[in-house]
Amino acid sequence: MRTYEDITPLMKSLGHALYKYTVIDRKDFDFGVGVNLFPAEIHMLEAINCRNGVGVTELAEEFGVTKGAISQxxxxxxxxxxxxxxxxxxxxSRVVIRTTPKGKTACQNHREFHRExxxxxxxxxxxxxxxxxxxxxxLTNQLNLWMDNYLK
Structure with a gap:
């Protein structure tokens, strides 16, 4: 059986990886369309692009945030x-959001960015x-449960 002291170096390494992720998550990128996009923006754009029109309510439910946050x-x-x-x-009275050709290009370049x-x-x-x-x-499932515990 491993002890807490045995596991601590692994936890520190995981912590470093998670920290790097948070740094990346705050960085903006140009996906070849002349404007920089933060991860939240490109991921929202991808969610919109996957549909042939989507409403604010559906996006709010998918992302687990308020309709006001989605609208912003x-x-x-x-x-x-x-x-x-x-x-x-x-x-x-309902508004549908669709990607423009520029938005579609950003999504395509985003997928290539991740593929590379x-x-x-x-x-x-x-x-x-x-x-x-x-x-x-x-392990991935357990990491999610671990992080869920911090969000309580």
Whole structure:
């Protein structure tokens, strides 16, 4: 059985990786369309791009935030000419958000960005045998539970 002292170096290493993630999560990137986007913006853009029009309520439910927070983010994307807001054809008081051609290009470049930057880690995961891969899956689940405990 491992002791707390045995596990502490691993916890510190995980902490360093999580810290690096938070640094990256606050950094903006240009995905080839002439405007910088923060991770929250490009991920929202991706969520919109995956649909042929989506409403604020659906996005708020998906992201687990308020409709007001979604509206603020959408307005930033509108100003950057990455999305447009249109009245819904079936319900005039409802607004539908769609990506523009510039937004579609940003999404495509974002996926390429991740394909390239994730290549080594993806290759590592691909070569794992089933037992090792399942261990990583379980570790990921446990990491999420660990972080959920801090959000309570």
């Amino acid at each position: 983010l959408i307005n930033k994307l509108v100003k950057k000419e990455l999305v447009v807001k249109e009245p819904a054809s079936d319900h005039k 930057h994730n290549k080594l880690f993806t290759q590592y995961l691909e070569q794992l045998d089933d037992k090792s891969f399942n261990t990583v899956v379980e």
